[in-house]
Amino acid sequence: MLRYALKRALSLAISLIVASVVIFLVIEVAPGDPASFMLGVNARPDTVAALRSELGLDVSKFERYINWITGMARGDFGTSYAYRSPVRDMIAERMWVSLPLAFYALTLSTLIAFPAGIYAASRRGGAGDTAVMAATQLGVAIPNFWFAMISVLIFAINLRWFSAGGFPGWDKGLWTGMKALTLPAVALALPQAAILARVMRSSLLDMLGEDFIRTARAKGLTRRQTLWRHALRNALIPVLTIIGLQFSFLLAGAIIIEQVFFLPGLGRLVFQSISARDLIVVESVVMLLVFAVITVNFIVDLAYAAVDPRLRART
Template identity: 50%
Template sequence: MPSLLLRRLASFVALLVVVSLVVFVVFDLLPGDPAAVMLGTSARPDTLAALRAELGLDRPVLVRWLSWLGGAATGDFGRSLTYGMPVSGLIAQRMAITLPLAFLSLALALALGLSTGFFAARRPGGRADRFAVVFAQGGMAVPNFWIGLLLILVFSATLGWMPGGGFPGWDAGAGPALRSLVMPAAALAIPQAAVLCRVARGALMDTANEDFLRTARAKGLSETQALLRHGVPNALPAILTIVGFQFAYLVAGAVLVENVFALPGLGQLAYQALAQRDLVTMQAVALLLAGMVVAVNAVVDLVQVWVDPRTRSAT
């Protein structure tokens, strides 16, 4: 196990370096001059040249990437061209909204998706199974931003039960802050719950005719007890794989939902930085999101090795 951890750590670092190079080069190739965006099209050529030198845009791409990578390794992503403050502090402020939103969305998706998939597999062809099939197909077909708009229309504009957007800040208290995240979390969670429902239902049904399930039933266990004790542990590796991808998606895919609900999170920051051609902020956000995806997948791989003993010999 220690050797496996070291191999995973080495591959994580190597992949992150490659991702940082791709991110830096892609954003560097975007059309437009950040200095011209900051100063305007009427700026004098000597003023543009001075700002480009100050931002380091006159240096070769490889030199700028190595300098940026060294700063990123210490948490220094540079200074935002739009907000005039360190990007690391800007990201920390926005992550205080995006991470709780992602965790709340994941909790809702797990509760809804796994319970629906479990009850569907408990009695194939029954009402719960038919509902699960419709929910899985419908949930995966509907975009999360459209679900967000529908939730605002019903629960905010019509019923007035929930705030339609905005974020009061954690200083206002955990209750109001979490209340403003409930509908965005639901909008993100429903499509992911549909995916989880389909995966859990399929994985549990695959184990339904296995010998260990028939033996458990023969010993007097009910269908629910047999699935909980023996079916769920065997379906867990497939479910964990999806959960790992979903958490990365919930963090990286919150751009549209955060803009629908006017949440000042990481997704809205990425959208604003792209619209304002803030190259420094865009690169930092892209690297952070890519790093989170790589890290979550690495953790899921390790958890799967721990959960499923059959994979230990293969690693």
């Protein structure tokens, strides 16, 4: 297990280095100069040059990359061009919205998908299976921002159970914060739950058709016992993959939902920074999200090895 973990950790480190180079190059080749954008089209050249020097934009791209990546390794993400505040503090403030939202949505997605997928697989071809598959097809087809707008219309405007947007802050209490994140989390979770339920059903059906399942049934186990004792654990490998990918998506891809509900999260920070040509913020947030994605995949790989010992034997 240790050898397997070390190999995956080395792969993680290489992926991070490659990702940092790609992110830096892609953002740096974007047209426009941050200093010129901040000062306007009528700014004097010497004023633009002074601001470029103050922002550290007057050195070579290679030196800027080295300064950026070594600073991130020390926990220093630089200073925002537009807000003149440490990027680390800006990310930390927004992370306390995006991270709980991602975990909340992932928890809801898993709680919905697992029972639905198992129920559908255990009643293959029946009315329950058909109903679950129809619901998941609808969930996959409808975008999450539509769910967000409908939930605001029903639960915020008509029923007035929740607020239509904004985040009061965790200092107002855990219940108040979770209540503010409930509608965004549901809007994010429903499409992901539909995908996860379909994968859960498909994986379970594949396992139920394997020889070892027929052997277990021949030894006297009921269909229910076979499903829970043998099929479910072996069916978890593709499901773990989807859960890992979903967490990465929920953390990094909630820009539209955060805009709909006016949540001060990482997605909205990236959107605002792109609009302001605040490149250092965009680079740092995207790199942090890539790190989160790769780290989640690393954890999923370790979970694979825990669920299926054959993976450890191959290393």
